[in-house]
Amino acid sequence: MIPFNKPFLTGNETKYIEQAVASGKISGNGMFTKKCQHFFESKFGIKKALLTTSCTDALEMCALLLDVTSEDEIIIPSYTFVSTANAFALRGAKIVFADASKHHPNIDASKIEALITKQTKAIVVVHYAGVSCDMDAIMSIAKKHDIYVVEDAAQAIDSYYKGRPLGSIGHLATFSFHETKNIISGEGGLLAINDERFIERSEIIWEKGTNRSAFFRGEIDKYGWVDLGSSFLPSEVIAAFLWAQLENLDSIQNKRKQLWNAYNKALKVLAQAGHFKLPQIEEHASNNAHLFYIICKTNQERQALIEFLKSKDIKAVFHYLSLHKSSYYTDKHDGRALEMTDYYADHLLRLPLFYELELNDIDYIVSQIQSFYEN
Ligand SMILES: *Cc1c(COP(=O)(O)O)cnc(C)c1O
Numbered sequence: 001m002i003p004f005n006k007p008f009l010t011g012n013e014t015k016y017i018e019q020a021v022a023s024g025k026i027s028g029n030g031m032f033t034k035k036c037q038h039f040f041e042s043k044f045g046i047k048k049a050l051l052t053t054s055c056t057d058a059l060e061m062c063a064l065l066l067d068v069t070s071e072d073e074i075i076i077p078s079y080t081f082v083s084t085a086n087a088f089a090l091r092g093a094k095i096v097f098a099d100a101s102k103h104h105p106n107i108d109a110s111k112i113e114a115l116i117t118k119q120t121k122a123i124v125v126v127h128y129a130g131v132s133c134d135m136d137a138i139m140s141i142a143k144k145h146d147i148y149v150v151e152d153a154a155q156a157i158d159s160y161y162k163g164r165p166l167g168s169i170g171h172l173a174t175f176s177f178h179e180t181k182n183i184i185s186g187e188g189g190l191l192a193i194n195d196e197r198f199i200e201r202s203e204i205i206w207e208k209g210t211n212r213s214a215f216f217r218g219e220i221d222k223y224g225w226v227d228l229g230s231s232f233l234p235s236e237v238i239a240a241f242l243w244a245q246l247e248n249l250d251s252i253q254n255k256r257k258q259l260w261n262a263y264n265k266a267l268k269v270l271a272q273a274g275h276f277k278l279p280q281i282e283e284h285a286s287n288n289a290h291l292f293y294i295i296c297k298t299n300q301e302r303q304a305l306i307e308f309l310k311s312k313d314i315k316a317v318f319h320y321l322s323l324h325k326s327s328y329y330t331d332k333h334d335g336r337a338l339e340m341t342d343y344y345a346d347h348l349l350r351l352p353l354f355y356e357l358e359l360n361d362i363d364y365i366v367s368q369i370q371s372f373y374e375n
Contacts, residue, residue, distance in 0.1 A: 002365065004315040007179040007186075008252065008355035012244035020240040028233030029213070032240040039246050040190060044158075044165035046173075048193040050206050051242070053234045055154040055176030055189035059087035059124075061232055062150045062172045062191070064205050065198050068093045072121040077107040078324040078341040080126045084152045085323055088124070096120070097324040097333060100340040103280050104128070105348065108340065109137040116141070122148040125170070130182070130290035131281055132161035135169045148172070153192075157183050158253055159288035171195040177242055182252060182290055185242040188234055205229040255355050256289035262359055263292045263351060266366040275373045276349075292353045299346040305372055306349065312368045317350050 020032055033051050040049035052058040068074065070092030076085045078097035085095045096115050101108035105128040112123060123142055125133045142149045153159075153167040154176035160166060167173035172195070177188030193202050203213040209229030214220050245252070264278060271278045277295040281287050296302040302318065309316045322341045324333040351365060 001313045002315060002352050002357070002361055003354075004317050004350070004352050005180050006354045006356055007184055010244050010248040010252075012247065013241045016240035016244050017237055020236040023236075026236045028235055028239075029207075029216070030236040030239070032236050032243050033233070036239050036242050036246060037190075039243075040167075040175075040192065044192075045168045046165075046192040046194060047196055048199045048202065050191045050193070050202060050232075051234055051239055052174075052189040052191055052206070052232045053238075054083075054178070054187050055152070055174045056083035056087060057230075057232050058174035058189045058191040059083055059150070059152065060090060060230070061202065061205055062124075062174065063088050063091045063093070064228060065172065065202055066122055066148055066150075068121060070094075071119060073117060073119040074121060075112060075115050075123045076323075077124075077126050078322050078338050079105050079128070079320055079344050080152065080323065081154070081320060082323065082326075084124055084126055085329070088122075089329075093121070094119070095323075095329065095332070097329075097336075097338060097341075099338040100344055102340060104131065104282065105340075105344045106131065106133045107138075109134040109141070112138065113141050113145075116145050116147070120145065120147050122150055124150045124152055126152040126154070127156035127159065127166050129279065129293065130156045130159040130166075130288035131279075132156070132159065132166055132285040134282075134284065135161045135164075136284075139169065148195075150174070151192075154178075154189075155181065155288075155290040157181070157288060158249060159290075160286040162284050167192045168194055172198065177245070182256060182288060183242070183245045183249060185234070185238045185245065188238050188242055191232075201227060206232045252355060253288060256353065257287065259353055259357055259359070259362060260287065260289035260292050262362045263353075263366070266362065267294065267369070270370060270373055273373075289353070291350055293348050293350045295344070295347045296349055297347070302347060302349050305369070308372045309365075309368060314365050314368060315352060318345075318348060319350065321345055 037049040068091040149170035151170035151173035156166040173192040177185040215223035
């Protein structure tokens with residue numbers, strides 16, 4: 001069976017974990033945490049990076065940092081993972097779901113402004129498949145209306161908008177190291193703070209509402225409870241694992257891009273024959289090969305293809321179900337139809353893509369897709 005995903009180990013994970021354990025400090029914010037955070041700050045131009053236990057937690061930190069309350073509205077794409085919206089719903093905010101664009105599952109930037117009201121506090125954008133949203137348009141709308149932008153860059157490590165690293169553009173941004181992402185630590189995430197006004201409070205929220213980080217730096221002589229917060233930092237064991245991955249970022253990205261390009265090239269003939277659509281990457285965006293998908297003509301055809309591939313020992317999957325139609329949110333949604341969101345939810349199919357996949361696996365997968373469409 002060719003699985004949909006297989007977590008890749010670089011080989012140094014357990015070595016670094018042993019080092020972390022031997023150092024005698026295995027709680028958070030130790031040497032490996034600092035190495036990982038510094039990596040993001042220096043490579044991606046992020047003002048302050050904080051490791052978190054997940055991207056979900058980093059998004060919850062964003063909601064706390066922005067003082068989101070039940071008075072606020074947050075604009076969020078409906079075509080995304082639950083956490084993007086749940087983090088803000090947890091603080092009681094009204095989620096105003098935005099539609100995807102015609103050419104890409106990303107948020108349609110041209111339709112955001114119509115959703116802004118006096119209550120709007122932030123726009124959360126998701127760089128789907130690691131491909132950038134239209135950040136100039138989004139940042140200028142936010143500036144005009146004096147609201148914040150959070151980038152959910154869970155899928156977008158080492159990807160760029162007009163040459164600028166994703167996660168360095170919005171006021172705040174979040175990354176994921178879940179085992180399905182390009183760079184992994186099992187579970188794990190990172191909060192990126194690009195607006196300096198949030199730096200001091202972010203460390204307090206990260207450290208359970210205490211000013212312990214400032215205490216450890218020797219800036220104050222005792223620490224205590226100064227704000228809201230929670231237990232958002234991962235242990236050094238997780239950070240050590242993550243460091244082994246980050247050290248190999250370039251080779252991981254190169255291999256994934258090679259596989260992505262092989263799919264894209266081999267499937268072109270079938271796409272040109274009109275059987276399905278291939279991913280479109282706009283001029284402004286780079287591709288970090290987070291995932292490879294095709295867009296089927298109908299929902300029935302997608303289901304038939306999934307079953308056909310399964311019979312050939314290939315696991316292909318779809319996602320996301322439209323959040324505005326989810327059982328939790330459907331009666332809270334304002335009733336607007338989000339056509340493109342439903343379109344991607346019903347038609348998009350993801351093919352296996354992981355580091356250890358080989359080019360001949362791709363040949364096999366493509367030949368099976370071919371035989372599906374030939375019959
Ligand atoms: C994976 C993912 C998340 C959640 O990440 P975790 O680290 O598992 O919390 C959030 N948003 C998007 C867009 C994702 O792809």
